[in-house]
Amino acid sequence: MATELKSSKYRCPQCGAGDFSVTTTQWRCDACGQAFACASGIPRLFVEARLGSQDRKLRDTFYDGLFGRLYQVMMPAIVMPVRPLAMSWPYWIAYGVVVAVLLGLVVGLVDALASGAFALAGLLAAALAVAGWLLSRQRYLLHLMWVAVPAWLSLSRKPYAPPESFAQVHERVLAPLRSAGRRLQVLDVSTGSCNSLYKHGWMDLDADYTAIDLSETMLKQGSDMMSAAGVPVDLVLGDAMELPFQTDSFDVVLSYGAVNGLTDPSKAIAEMARVAKPGGVLLFLDEQIYDAATAVERAYFMKVLSSHNVIHRCPVETFPPTLTDVRVSQVYQFYYICTARKAA
């Protein structure tokens, strides 16, 4: 049986209307009749043909692929040169094992060829070919192999003191929200595993949560995590560049680690501004390198951390004029947080 969802926060990606007839397997727009199938009860509120080419490519090869399935392991591995050893040592051990195995294969191959053990040489060459094929498909891992140690050495020589820390930026935004005195609507764009939405203080608010992502693999992890934590959240499969939400719907619009990698980052920011209520706040984080970076740190940034991105810094000059109080804080060597307010 279908439930009627009338004049909701949702917006039909086909015609812009807000009324849907909802079942567990599909949402049908009352105005244009377009049906949107659900994946595990989560509506797919986007039109496949309208996705940007970069977004489709990243979803299909990255977030719905190996990287997305192993996201909880891959992400900390990629950032291990920036993290304190106390947090990242298991990844350094895994890295050491992988490098030792690869070197062992090369040495073994040379040795087998030199001693005429051609069957063994064939086996070792096949193993190396498989490793080479895997690394060529995940280029950032190939580059991580050679740049991890030099980047770590370079970074550990000079600790970074941000003008405003990650925690301070969050507190600046969260403090007035905690005393808002009314129930807030919070949206997390490109929420992935819902990790950042859950972790950075947003759960302390008196709020309803909505979270959107394009990848089923990633959003399934978010759904599992939020259910395990007992946090009700409206999950949507959709496109950050065409948010399926009505204009002026949210008090807070967040996004962590996604904007720079979208086909059109400026369009996504304009969409985040559109769905924010007048007076609402935007906060988003992504990759941007600090001014004092060394050559090896730049190589690590461009070849590993920011390698899948379309832009490599906050595109502040393209913000819509509705955004005021714009502040960009370089919170870590390789990450900025941008905060802004939609004009009231």
Ligand SMILES: C[S@@+](CC[C@H](N)C(=O)[O-])C[C@H]1O[C@@H](n2cnc3c(N)ncnc32)[C@H](O)[C@@H]1O
């Ligand atoms: C690096 S992950 C960040 C996930 C999460 N925000 C976090 O902090 O862990 C980037 C996310 O952006 C999502 N994404 C990529 N293109 C998107 C698009 N066009 N619309 C919505 N989400 C998108 C990916 O599926 C992925 O989950």
Ligand SMILES: [Zn+2]
């Ligand atoms: Zn419609």
